[in-house]
Amino acid sequence: MAGLRFDLRDTPPEAPALRAELRAFLAEAGREWTPMVRAYSWMGFDREFTREVGRRGWIGMTWPAAHGGGERTAMERYVVLEEMLAVGAPVAAHWIGDRQSGPLILRLGTEEQRREFIPRIIRGECAFAIGLSEPDSGSDLASLRTRAERVPGGWRINGRKVWTTNAHRCDFMIALLRTEAQPDPKLKHQGLSQFLVDLRSSGLTIRPILDLVGEEGFNEITFDDVFVPDSMVVGEVGQGWKQATAELAFERAGPERYLSSLPLLTAALDDLRAEPAAAEAVGRLLARAGTLRQMSLAVAGMLQEGKAPEREAALVKDVGNDWEQITLPETIRDLLDPARTPPQVTEMLGIITMVARSYSLRGGTREILRGIIARQLGLR
Amino acid sequence: MSDELRTILLEQVDRLLADTVTPALLRGLEQGIWPGALWAEMEGLGLTLALVPDAMGGAGLGWDDAAALWQVLGRHAAPVPLAESMAAAGILAAAGITPPAGLLGLVVPGEAGLPWGRRAGHLVAAGGDSVTLHHPAAAQEGRGAVSRLPFDRRTPGPQVAAAPMPATLGPDAASLAGALIHAAQMAGALEAVLDMSVDYATTRRQFGRTIGGFQAVQQLLAQAAGEVAAAGVAAAQAGRSAARRGLAGAEFEIASAKVVCGEAAGKVAAIAHQVHAAMGFTDEHALHLHTRRLWTWRDACGAERVWARRIGTAALARGGAMLWPDLTARDEGAAA
Numbered sequence: 148m149a150g151l152r153f154d155l156r157d158t159p160p161e162a163p164a165l166r167a168e169l170r171a172f173l174a175e176a177g178r179e180w181t182p183m184v185r186a187y188s189w190m191g192f193d194r195e196f197t198r199e200v201g202r203r204g205w206i207g208m209t210w211p212a213a214h215g216g217g218e219r220t221a222m223e224r225y226v227v228l229e230e231m232l233a234v235g236a237p238v239a240a241h242w243i244g245d246r247q248s249g250p251l252i253l254r255l256g257t258e259e260q261r262r263e264f265i266p267r268i269i270r271g272e273c274a275f276a277i278g279l280s281e282p283d284s285g286s287d288l289a290s291l292r293t294r295a296e297r298v299p300g301g302w303r304i305n306g307r308k309v310w311t312t313n314a315h316r317c318d319f320m321i322a323l324l325r326t327e328a329q330p331d332p333k334l335k336h337q338g339l340s341q342f343l344v345d346l347r348s349s350g351l352t353i354r355p356i357l358d359l360v361g362e363e364g365f366n367e368i369t370f371d372d373v374f375v376p377d378s379m380v381v382g383e384v385g386q387g388w389k390q391a392t393a394e395l396a397f398e399r400a401g402p403e404r405y406l407s408s409l410p411l412l413t414a415a416l417d418d419l420r421a422e423p424a425a426a427e428a429v430g431r432l433l434a435r436a437g438t439l440r441q442m443s444l445a446v447a448g449m450l451q452e453g454k455a456p457e458r459e460a461a462l463v464k465d466v467g468n469d470w471e472q473i474t475l476p477e478t479i480r481d482l483l484d485p486a487r488t489p490p491q492v493t494e495m496l497g498i499i500t501m502v503a504r505s506y507s508l509r510g511g512t513r514e515i516l517r518g519i520i521a522r523q524l525g526l527r
Numbered sequence: 528m529s530d531e532l533r534t535i536l537l538e539q540v541d542r543l544l545a546d547t548v549t550p551a552l553l554r555g556l557e558q559g560i561w562p563g564a565l566w567a568e569m570e571g572l573g574l575t576l577a578l579v580p581d582a583m584g585g586a587g588l589g590w591d592d593a594a595a596l597w598q599v600l601g602r603h604a605a606p607v608p609l610a611e612s613m614a615a616a617g618i619l620a621a622a623g624i625t626p627p628a629g630l631l632g633l634v635v636p637g638e639a640g641l642p643w644g645r646r647a648g649h650l651v652a653a654g655g656d657s658v659t660l661h662h663p664a665a666a667q668e669g670r671g672a673v674s675r676l677p678f679d680r681r682t683p684g685p686q687v688a689a690a691p692m693p694a695t696l697g698p699d700a701a702s703l704a705g706a707l708i709h710a711a712q713m714a715g716a717l718e719a720v721l722d723m724s725v726d727y728a729t730t731r732r733q734f735g736r737t738i739g740g741f742q743a744v745q746q747l748l749a750q751a752a753g754e755v756a757a758a759g760v761a762a763a764q765a766g767r768s769a770a771r772r773g774l775a776g777a778e779f780e781i782a783s784a785k786v787v788c789g790e791a792a793g794k795v796a797a798i799a800h801q802v803h804a805a806m807g808f809t810d811e812h813a814l815h816l817h818t819r820r821l822w823t824w825r826d827a828c829g830a831e832r833v834w835a836r837r838i839g840t841a842a843l844a845r846g847g848a849m850l851w852p853d854l855t856a857r858d859e860g861a862a863a
């Protein structure tokens with residue numbers, strides 16, 4: 148269809164053994180996870196858990212051994228990701244590093260950057276934040292204005308980033324910054340560059356922003372003459388837009404784009420046996436879940452082959468977001484009986500009802516994704 | 528069948544259908560005009576026996592190849608009941624009965640009739656513990672309320688052959704085959720409807736530009752594209768599972784495909800008509816030749832509700848703790 152292909156993939160031969168190992172580990176680690184933890188999942192920050200995951204070799208699984216990586220396949224990594232998400236593990240302390248910052252550094256970083264960051268990410272000791280959005284630049288990301296100016300030995304940054312998830316708990320951020328003033332809005336994609344920014348730099352202020360759930364999930368970051376040495380430029384100066392959009396393909400490609408609210412279905416299922424309407428409703432949910440999983444595997448397969456499935460990823464994210472954000476929570480809500488439902492399930496539904504708003508916003512809004520798909524269809 | 532051979536076969540069938548299936552031919556079907564030349568060509572290509580093993584004179588295709596072929600057929604509005612005849616022959620062969628020549632009707636429990644039942648040379652019943660081949664009783668001709676296509680009541684007459692139901696087909700063989708056929712055909716018809724809508728949106732002009740330039744229209748069509756992609760994946764996955772584990776072992780995937788393709792049919796047909804507006808509401812425009820099939824196939828051999836209930840009932844019985852392990856174990860053999 149219109150140049151989009153979703154070839155079916157198999158999970159790798161290693162999958163059964165890997166799953167068994169993960170399930171044993173997650174059952175043990177997850178003993179104390181509250182409904183809040185499970186509902187927050189890939190936004191939930193837990194360093195201790197992340198270090199354990201790192202110790203078991205589940206961060207940087209596909210990266211070269213020379214840098215401490217596991218040299219395993221993208222499909223094996225996929226198995227690890229989906230197992231973590233299916234139980235709502237708090238993976239935020241390594242998720243971004245493993246998904247996009249690490250791969251970016253490996254692909255475009257200097258040897259020095261690789262040596263400095265990759266082993267630390269793999270050990271779960273260097274957590275990354277995503278520094279894209281600004282107060283006046285959300286969907287229109289390329290309009291961003293936070294500036295990096297050349298100074299002897301490096302760059303001086305001034306401006307603001309916002310909505311930076313977990314920045315107050317992270318170590319570094321990969322920031323997309325304007326290195327060349329661009330008065331012509333038509334040329335806004337030019338003159339942008341990516342930087343590794345130490346979140347403990349002087350002049351950098353992180354102000355947590357309470358989210359609607361009542362958590363300090365994201366932040367506002369103010370740069371006031373923050374110095375970043377030359378050695379922290381990622382890739383090429385001026386090529387930031389191209390680099391960042393390639394990075395976004397990684398961001399959009401994962402199973403977190405449909406699985407975020409699966410723990411709610413798992414938690415609620417036993418309780419639904421008494422509800423006559425549940426069989427059909429649950430069947431519809433599972434029909435989609437199985438299909439979305441195959442679509443997501445298809446994208447993982449393309450990543451494995453070294454392709455950049457940007458459009459396929461956008462499409463799967465769009466269809467997946469609908470399911471995890473609307474279909475699943477709405478279905479469960481409709482089936483629950485307050486007189487019967489255990490409090491943990493009600494609590495998880497409540498949290499997911501709130502958190503789910505973000506699924507169709509972050510990583511590109513629903514409207515922006517559909518714009519990408521429309522372009523693929525030849526409509527723009 | 529190798530990927531390469533399959534691609535060649537699918538392209539060949541796609542070309543044949545593209546050359547033959549005109550709106551005039553499709554309209555003729557609704558007048559009861561049988562496309563004999565097309566059917567003869569398909570028989571000539573060996574398609575009716577495609578699911579029959581080489582040793583029995585067939586092409587030895589798997590259910591995955593068949594599902595891919597039915598998707599192509601659906602893309603061209605499935606002008607002949609090839610899929611049903613092919614599945615019936617495949618089921619007979621799997622039970623060890625050599626399929627007779629000519630159009631075979633597949634008797635699906637709960638269905639009020641058979642597409643083009645009047646032309647069936649034999650009927651195949653496959654449910655419970657046996658597969659049987661019958662001469663058909665006289666046809667009671669009818670037509671689909673929405674499809675307006677020949678849809679005839681035809682009960683099995685004298686039995687010609689019988690065999691025990693093979694375990695790989697299972698007691699619901701005919702229902703599962705029927706669901707797989709219609710899911711795959713819907714996946715194909717959905718592609719056609721999306722293509723027509725995109726074409727229309729890039730040619731119809733209003734307010735001085737093509738309507739596809741309006742963001743509201745783009746968003747609708749992008750949403751449709753997501754549904755079409757999901758339907759294609761669901762149908763392919765159902766075919767692959769049936770090829771690997773037999774119809775009986777693929778119940779979850781076939782049921783899922785019928786649900787996902789059916790839901791997509793509802794949504795995408797609605798979007799297509801919204802985009803085509805009044806022109807798409809006319810008899811003259813070809814859109815309805817495809818959307819009326821989508822609405823028909825959606826309800827054929829079990830609507831979404833029926834298949835969703837099967838999946839849901841099984842999952843509820845297994846419980847929350849097994850939900851994810853079951854979903855991931857299906858293609859990983861020993862795991863669970």
Ligand SMILES: Cc1cc2nc3c(=O)[nH]c(=O)nc-3n(C[C@H](O)[C@H](O)[C@H](O)COP(=O)(O)OP(=O)(O)OC[C@H]3O[C@@H](n4cnc5c(N)ncnc54)[C@H](O)[C@@H]3O)c2cc1C
Binds near residue numbers: 278512
């Ligand atoms: C929980 C959460 C965590 C986040 N974490 C991070 C993070 O770690 N790092 C980071 O950089 N950012 C992060 N973001 C920001 C996120 O990327 C932005 O919210 C997103 O890009 C949209 O920008 P905006 O919120 O400014 O909305 P806007 O761009 O102002 O959009 C508002 C509305 O208008 C629509 N709209 C805008 N432009 C168009 C258009 N051209 N066509 C059609 N509709 C349009 C949008 O779809 C949306 O519905 C996070 C957001 C959330 C909610």
